[in-house]
Amino acid sequence: MNERVLTPRNRGFLFLDSHPAGCRQLVADMWEACPAPAVPPAGDRPVALVIGSSAGYGLAATLAGLKRAGVRGIGVSFEKGPTARRTATAGWYRTAATADIARAAGRDLVLLNGDAFSDAMKDQVADLVERRFGGRLDHLVYSVAAPRRTDPDTGAVHASVLKPIGRTNRTKTLVFDEEGAPEVREVETAPAEGDDVEQTVAVMGGTDWERWIDHLAGRGLLADGFSTAALSYIGSSLTAAIYRQGTIGAAKAHLEATARVLDERLGRTVGGRAVTSVNGAAVTQSSTAIPGIALYTGLLRGVLGDGLVPPVHQLAALWDQLTGAAPLDLDADGRIRLDGFELADDVQAAVAERWENARTATVADLADLDWFRDEVRRLHGFSVPGIDYTAPVATDVPWPGHTL
Template sequence: MNRRVLTPRNRGFLFLDSHPAGCRQLVADMWQSCPAPADVPEGAGPVALVIGSSAGYGLAATLAGLKRAGIRGIAVSFEKAPTERRTATAGWYRTAATADIARAAGRDMVFLNGDAFSDAMKDQVADLVEQRFGGRLDYLVYSVAAPRRTDPVTGATYASVLKPIGRANRTKTLVFDDEGVPEVREAETGPAEGDDVEQTVAVMGGADWERWIDHLAGRGLLANGFATAALSYIGSSLTAAMYRQGTIGAAKAHLEATARALNERLDRTVGGRAVTSVNGAAVTQSSTAIPGIALYTGLLRGVLGEGMVPPVRQLAALWDQLTGAAPLALDDEGRIRLDAWELTDEVQTAVAGRWETATTDTIADLADLDWFRAEVRRLYGFSVPGIDYTAAVATDVPWPDHTS
């Protein structure tokens, strides 16, 4: 068994190794912080599929679904196994921990590792729904953030980019040096060129979500009343040029258009529903890559403190609405809004004021930097309370076995 003492090694917000015990404890903490469980007898919960289940809001959707809604079913993610030289990805360890929690809770949950964009994975999931879960799927939550996608029909590979549309964007951004000292810089990103928008929409838009629905419907696996939600984000006007008005925003607009088309179709065919769920800000492996988002999130925490709503509580609210435990609350665009706590005028005015005065000299007084740094490290299993990081830990944790 490969046992090592692991210390964080990083390049900016990207860490080279992950800590298995820290990732396990992080998942356990999320489970504990999820609101009280649903009263669902063992083996009687709805059958759900979570695509993109190992990180961020997808992980929160999986844990909240297991605890709050009593789901059973399938979770799909794409993670790297441990090697002699490197640990597994953090999502690998988080998935192993989630599988143990599901088993202890009496929830039959299968965890698959592979390319969610591929037809092979869609076939594998459909086979499991048919053979293991009674041939009917009640819910599908789609939470995929990927750098590229290969179309299984044409074989074309598309790559997503983070760029503004129309003109270059200059924004404040937050970085940390090798010693962890914060610096507020100006970052300029050139505008989308050529087919950047189309490429990003092909990866991050609704095309694959719709293919999943097509595939499952084609096998006759959608239950009456089937509901599906794709997870999204809108965010603040402070980050809009790079996010909602940029290439990623174009993909999110396509995702929402897909939801409207799917909603009409599902209502007609199975009395079902499709929505996008707009979540609030959080520190995730995807969000830290977007210029300006780190600074904004740190300032938001500085304003709200414990008033920030963690992902697992947001996703518990989503499951309540999907299952009918709470009324379905949609905005004028047909979206479930879980971000109201973030986008009030009072909060946004306070964050904007801090944004204007944020410099390297003032940032420590304006943002909760200790929280932000710890949140980034916790994405990889470091800085998790209760873990002895001086102790050697086994890194060759197996992927959950679903054959039993």
């Protein structure tokens, strides 16, 4: 068994290794933090599919589904295993920990590793639903953030980009030097050109979500009352130019338009629903790549403190609405909104004031930098309380197996 002492090695927000014990403890902490239902679900447990189950909001959806909604079912993610030189990805270790938690809780959860965009994975999932879960799927949560997607029909590879639309964007952003000291810089991002918008929509819009629904419906696997939610984000006016009004925002608009199409279709065919769920800000592997988001999230935490609602609490609220434990609470555009804590007028005004005053010399007083730094490290299993990082740890953790 390959055992090593692991310390964080990173270039900015990119980490070269992940800590298996830290990842395991992080998942255990999320499980403990997730609120249990006031009344345990009765009868046959619903069958759910979470696409993007190993990280961020998708991981929170998986854990909250297991604990809050009592689901069983399937999670799909795309992770790399350990090699002689490198650890596995953090998502690999988080998945192994999730499997153990599900087993201890008596939940039948199958976790698959592969390309969610491919028809081969859709077939594999459909086969599992048919043979292992009684041929019915009650819920599907779609949480995919990816740099590229291969179109199953044409073989074309589409690549997503993070760019503003129409003009160059200049924004403040937060970086840390090699000693971990914070620096506020101004960065410039050139506008989308050519087919950047179309490429990003092809990867991050609703096309693959709709293809999943079509595939499962074509196999007759959608239960009466089937519900599905795709996870989305709107965020602040401070980050809108690079996010909601940029290429990724165009993809989110397409995702929401897809929800409206699917909602009409599912209502007509199985009495079901399709919605987007707009979540609040969190530190995720995807969000740290977006210019300005690191600074914004650190400032938001500085304003809200423990009032910053963690993803697993947000997803517990989403599951309540998907399962009918709470009524659907939709905005005028038909979206579930879980971001009220973030976008409240007084909160945004306070963040905007701090943003205006944020400089390298002042940012430590305005943003919760210790929290933000630790959150980034925890994404990879470091800075997790209770872990002895001087002790060797086994890195060759196997992917959780399953049989039909």
